[in-house]
Amino acid sequence: MQDQAENTKPEVKSSKKDSILRLITVLVAVAFIFLLFLFFQLRNKKQIQDEVIIEQYPTPVILQIGSLTLQKSDKNQSAEQNKALNIDVLANSGEKSIVGYDLVFTFTEDEFEVLTATSLLEDFSLYRIKEKDYFIVTGAKKLDTIASAIFDNTPVLRLTLKPKKKGELTLGLANNLNKERTQMVDEDTQVLFPQVSELKIDVK
Numbered sequence: 001m002q003d004q005a006e007n008t009k010p011e012v013k014s015s016k017k018d019s020i021l022r023l024i025t026v027l028v029a030v031a032f033i034f035l036l037f038l039f040f041q042l043r044n045k046k047q048i049q050d051e052v053i054i055e056q057y058p059t060p061v062i063l064q065i066g067s068l069t070l071q072k073s074d075k076n077q078s079a080e081q082n083k084a085l086n087i088d089v090l091a092n093s094g095e096k097s098i099v100g101y102d103l104v105f106t107f108t109e110d111e112f113e114v115l116t117a118t119s120l121l122e123d124f125s126l127y128r129i130k131e132k133d134y135f136i137v138t139g140a141k142k143l144d145t146i147a148s149a150i151f152d153n154t155p156v157l158r159l160t161l162k163p164k165k166k167g168e169l170t171l172g173l174a175n176n177l178n179k180e181r182t183q184m185v186d187e188d189t190q191v192l193f194p195q196v197s198e199l200k201i202d203v204k
Helices: 002-055
Strands: 067-072 085-106 112-119 124-131 134-141 150-163 167-173 183-186 198-203
Touching: 067 167, 067 198, 085 198, 112 124, 112 134, 134 150, 150 167
Parallel strands: none
Antiparallel strands: 067 085, 085 134, 085 150, 085 167, 085 183, 112 150, 124 134, 167 198
C-alpha cells in the first residue's frame, strides 16, 4: 500500500504540471489573438483617417485676377428720380473661362430700388438675393453649354434700378460683405477675386 501511494505522487505532480502548462498556453494564445485584433483595429482606424484627410483636398485655388466695371447701359441717358435706369456690369476674366460668378451690389436703400436683374449671356442662369442695403446676383453657366465663356470687358448683367432721390448717388460692387464675396469661378474650379468698382450717378 505504501508503495502504491508513493507511486501516485509523481502522477499527481505531473498532472498539475500539465494543467499549468495548458493554462499558460491558453493565456498566451488569448493574448496573441487580442494583440492581433488590436493591430487590425488600429490599422483600419488609420486607413479611415487617411481617407477623411484625402476627401478634404484639393482646396480651391484663389487668384486675384480680372475686373468688374459698372456703367450706364445708355451713356447718353440721364438719370431721373423715380424713373428706371439700366446699369450694365462689364467683366474681364483674365483669359479664364468662367462657369459662375457672384456679384454683391451695395447701395443705400433710401436711394435706390432694384427692379430687375437680367443676364446678358444666354448661357447663364441668374439667382437673386435681396438684403437691406445690398443685392446679390449669382450667375451659373448652364450644364448643357459647351462653349467657353472668356470675358473681355464683356457685358454679363443688366441691373434695372429706380433712383429715389436727386443728387449724386453711388452704386458699388463690394469685395466682401457679411461673408458674401464678389467673385468668379473658372472651369478648373479656381476662384477669381476681380478688381471691383463703383459708379457715381447724378440724378436729376
